[in-house]
Amino acid sequence: MRSQDGRPATVLPGGTGVPAVTAVLASLPAALDGTAPALRVVDPEAPVPPAPTAPAGVAALVATSGSTSGTGHLVALDGAGLVASARATSARLAGPGQWVACLPVHHVAGLQVLVRSVVAGTEPVVLDTSAGFRAGDLAAAVRRLRPDVPGYLSLVPTQLARVMADEHAVAALRGLAAVLVGGARTAGALLTAARDAGVPVVTTYGMTETGGGCVYDGVPLDGVDVEVDAGGRIWLAGPVLARGYLDDDAADRDTFRERDGRRWLRTNDRGSLAGGTLTVLGRLDDVVLSGGLNVSTAAVEQALGELPGAGECVVVGVPDEHWGALVTAVVVGDGVPGLEQVREHVAARLGRHHAPRALVRLPELPLRGPGKVDRLTAARLAAELLAVEDHRTERMR
Template identity: 45%
Template sequence: MRLEPPASGDPRDVLRALRAAVLGAGPAVALGGDAAPREAPAGTAAVVTTSGSTGVPKSVVISRNALISSAYATAARLGEGAWLLAVPATYVAGVQVIVRALLADREPAVVAGPFRPEPFAAAALGMASHLDGARVPTYTSLVPAQLQRLLDAAQHDDTVAQALRSFEAILIGGQALAPAVRERAAEVGARIVRTYGSSETSGGCVYDGVPLDGVGMRIVAGEVQLSGPTLADGYLDDPARTASVFPVEADGTRWYRTGDGGEIVDGVLHVTGRLDNVIVSGGVNVSLDRVEAAVRGIRGLESAVVVPIPDATWGQGSAVVVAGLSGVDESEVLDRVRRAVGEAVGAPARPARVIAVDELPTLTSGKPDRAALRRLAETGTTGARD
């Protein structure tokens, strides 16, 4: 099947291309990668290429059936309605917003350009409509950084607060959501649904820890693995990687190895973090995802990012990169961070530094650019640990 990029990265061009790929005869849509036309397996709707937050590129082949299965499973869980596209259309979260809208036979509302609370609120409130006298439910997908910006704006702009309350559900994915941010959202009246998934699962397929209909989940050697009709076909022109990441059982069941650690308690998935996001500090394995979760539990540090740094004494350590510390004593913040992490994770996990920046660098998806932050943090370190 022919694989072509949309006319541009503009959401409306991506919408037109996906309409043809999902509801028509194609061609398949190439998003985020090489703009040159290529060939993709039969049945492909989209190939989503992203370097991710760590800089390792991958081109995920997603079939028409997988996208449709995911969209219908979301509708079965949340209900049908109208969708607002506020995340990049070239990422899987944006693709799924578009596909959900197409299958509901509704044109998605679009927030184009750099994300700002005011245009988002205007678009959200402009979606209000009724069918047979009943209000049509509205939905959107955001990443945590977008939600936090909206919550900050809602403190002094009731229009933004009203917009947040207008959605039947706001899907939050892409990275972990700090408990403090979720509490703030609840105070405003926003209905948050945490989603877990990736391009390899056609977007979020586990909502608030519970898999969508048809999605299976298991833990193998501490790793979260997922199965079901939403799984991607694999990686474009990379059969070895596909076979490694998508193992097939003797009964024919395909599983996706997420690379995340987790546990399932009473049917609810709890993700603990990336299995490969671990440092060895003084001979002790330290999960930086657990460190980051502890740091983000501190008021004012909900968007902080924890990255590894070399440490002359302990081999490896970690640094906390945070924006918005103007006028704040960094040593006092470091003391708070070390106390919180020591209590939650253990003394060997305590970060060595706090690095203040004017603004956190992000990828176009809205996620922190961890590769850039790691390069920044590696400009210096300390061996302090007591």
């Protein structure tokens, strides 16, 4: 969608710092109701771009993270759609409340926390994570929430994993009305541990193109419709959909489709629907061709999440002369057992051809955007370490 008219957007720095969040929050109400230009909140560590022109009705221009392709798009989000998302979230949870803002506001998850605060008429508690996320700091921020309204928090899986390693943070989060977790797949073992500990976790599925999460614990928010086509592709519709891509007309036409007089978002995700509940099975392109067979990286990651000591992980394909692509598990720390046990576990769940043939341990996974694993960088790091037979690697011979 190219803008032929409209006003130049207001460019503001993002991140999680208090001055930046305060400035975005102050400008947001007028952007949402259309009395002021749209906001283009940018990564504070990136060069400041020229102000793009936003069509009338657009409240925010948000860049996608491009965690798989390495490139993203500039998404135009209507004020009405952002407000609809915030109200539907409030209706699904415990009503209007106060939020802890600890996600970068130049990404949709962090921006949506501020939109929900504006709609609820409450002031968020801002936690600056610019120097790193610490569970103890989060616990202190949660304790600053008002006791007279529901308390909410939005996290990415990496942050939830760190919370679960801190008993004081876990205790603080127990008192919240809901802890939304999204932006990337959350390991089943981590979800179980959090819920067993009394943390009110709600998983969310959505994207920048839907103004953030629009399916909570597998159930669409009010007004949102979900379909899964014969090929397993997830389609989404409803008032939360973005206006489109401001920077790529071809991608805009391919992603946003008119069907039976209604506008739908054609996602790149695979899923299944049963009894109105959506299960997200991974991306359509998350497949590694190894030894002539297709290996679903999402399925292998889910199996790895069942292992004792499992934490964060990603499965990638590393170029290999014999296999074409070597199925490689990239894991964090030393909690996951060795390659032989990993292979036995995955083979029992999915079959021998899904079993990783290499294991790489990293101190942390490379991330892009608000907390999505950067698969391109993870694959590159794995290839580099395997090439020199680093002590952090194991490989089948």
